[in-house]
Amino acid sequence: MELSIDIECSFGPNRPIDKGFYLTCVGIVNQDGKETVIWFDHSEVNQVGWQTNLSVLRHLIEKADTIIAHNLKYDMTVLRNYNISFEKQKLWCTMVTEYLLSGHDKRRTFSLDAVAKHYDLGMKFDKVKALWSSGIETYDIPKDVLSEYVLQDCHLAMEIYKKQKEHPEMPLLSKVHALQMEFQLSLSDMELYGFKFNADKAHELVNEMDNTMAMMEDEIKEIAGEQDINIGSWQQRSAILFGGVIKKTRYEWVIVTLKSKPESRYYEKAITYDYEHPGLGFTPPNKIPKEYCSSDKATISKLTAKTPAQKRIKSLLLEYSVVKKAKETLHGKDNKGLINKIGVDGNIHPHFNMTVTATGRLSGSDPNPQNMPRGSTSPLKKCVEPIYDEILQLDLSQIEWRGAAELSDDEVMKYEINDGVDQHSAACVDIMRLKLTKDNRNYAKIFNFRMIFGGSGYGFYMDGKMPNFTKRRWDEIVKEFNEKYWGLIAWQDKNVDHISKHGELRIKTGRKFVFQRDENFAFPERAIKNYPVQGLAGGDILPLVSVIVRRGMKKANMKSRMILTVHDSLVFDIKTEEKERLIKLLSYVLKYLVNYIKGYYDIDWSTNLAGELECGLNYGELKPIELAKIENYSFN
Helix, strand or coil: CEEEEEEEECCCCCCCCCCCCCEEEEEEEECCCCEEEEECCCCCCCHHHHHHHHHHHHHHHHHCCEEEECCHHHHHHHHHCCCCCCCCCEEEEHHHHHHHHCCCCCCCCCCHHHHHHHCCCCCCCCHHHHHHHCCCCHHHCCHHHHHHHHHHHHHHHHHHHHHHHCCCCHHHHHHHHHHHHHHHHHHHHHHHHCEEECHHHHHHHHHHHHHHHHHHHHHHHHHHCCCCCCCCCHHHHHHHHHCEEEEEEEEEEEEEECCCCCCEEEEEEEEEEEEEECCCCCCCHHHCCHHHCCCCHHHHHHCCCCCHHHHHHHHHHHHHHHHHHHHHHHCCCCCCCHHHHECCCCEECCEEECCCCCCCCCEEECCCHHHCCCCCCCHHHHHEECCCCEEEEEEECCHHHHHHHHHHCCHHHHHHHHCCCCHHHHHHHHHCCCCCCHHHHHHHHHHHHHHCCCCCHHHHHHCCCCCCCCHHHHHHHHHHHHHHCHHHHHHHHHHHHHHHHHCEEECCCCCEEECCCCCCCCCCHHHHHHHHHHHHHHHHHHHHHHHHHHHHHHHCCCCCEEEEEECCEEEEEECHHHHHHHHHHHHHHHHCHHHHHHHHHCCCCCCCCCEEEEEECCCCCCEEECCCCCCCCCCC
């Protein structure tokens, strides 16, 4: 049986972990159009039957063959909070399906209204929205009005589903689509369970950062010889670096005679004036006039410091920007900091968006887990603690670089990967002509990854985060890269030519990308080079790993949880007694990932894939652990 479902709940708190959340009703429509509304928290409903109604709902959903909904992950997460299982049914989210069918078309939106309109199925009933806008809670909206509203959503989703099933693109997208539907379970786990965030530790960090920033501000002002500087103003930072105008305020006592009263008033008046600061003698990068020179982190990092004062203030300003960003991530403004996102259970429950990016990768919100700092140097990651015993992370190594090699069939890239060559070290020494150090290798790593996305000499020249080479030198470096990896460049050029003729592109997994011309009637070349690689890595391979691992954990009846996906990694909250078995499972998946890709997508994959495991008592203190020997490992 095919069932289309939709839930209605509290208008304000709309997640089951939010304080004040309640479930009002669930609408159900089957493939023949039969309607059912099951009621829970509503002013016209007898609450005695709450548990009975929940049992009826559970029976209907768990006995269904296919569950359909628009934004299914949301409805599923709410109902899974009431122990309703979606493990055995086929899942069909009409929103995610339409996103895939459209080729992530940026001209389209994927709300229920928008998708229904695309298929000429009419619009949603808007009377309920008007009631919400007037301040009436879902609990008090008349049953007949709310019933019509929830059932219309079910009917629209069912009709969209029938259209999508017969869409000519669906056979080509079948593997990508099926994987994304099951991947919703992994994301639902992460949203429902969340990850523990130590608020006390976070507040301590914020206080430490405030003190650190205050001391740095005092030292910056002392070096600059100016106490009235606003460190937060890029114009004033620019003035102390390169010379320029600083707006200052002085107070003068003045007498004002009031027309309405016979007496006069004597008071201090604030007077703003311009002060020309000589600057500390830095030369603006790239011959930009000093009055237009920014003082952001990228610009500062590129400055040449000669005197002790220059070296110290450059170091202070760079460190200040790092601390400030970390503090804003923790505390933030307008309730956007991580501290403000802690739920009543002490956990942060992020939202993963499956239909936002143009590449097919996930994005996140409220908060965005993808903003979590890379590496383990940021102190805020130490606030992410296990509910059980330890945090474990699986990271796919250089998955975009390896994916680009496979898609482009570049023989040099593939040979180096399969032969174990450190391509970033090679680029550092052989292409960029730099001494092999940790920092220089990191420059080469940034260079390599940016080149697979269409980097240019001018772009590197203007980037303050990269070495301060001349424009000519950067052009030479890019040319050398292109000559070495000519197969990659030929593939990129082939894609650009294909898009100019057809406007869309399909990669080996079946995922489709649609591109639009800009105001100059040109297609975006960098996007054409970028999207297929990111779509393969983050949209097709990482979800496959997640689904395989989740199946293995379920089969082994593990209580450990998958709590986050950040960039190209999966993060777990694990129980100590399950640690060894989970490591074996992850090691097995990594070792045979190429085989899984071949088996699932029917791709003759020939580029080695690899991953790393790290584990620790919190997310900020992870240490590498060896992959397990898995010759005799079994999922059973």
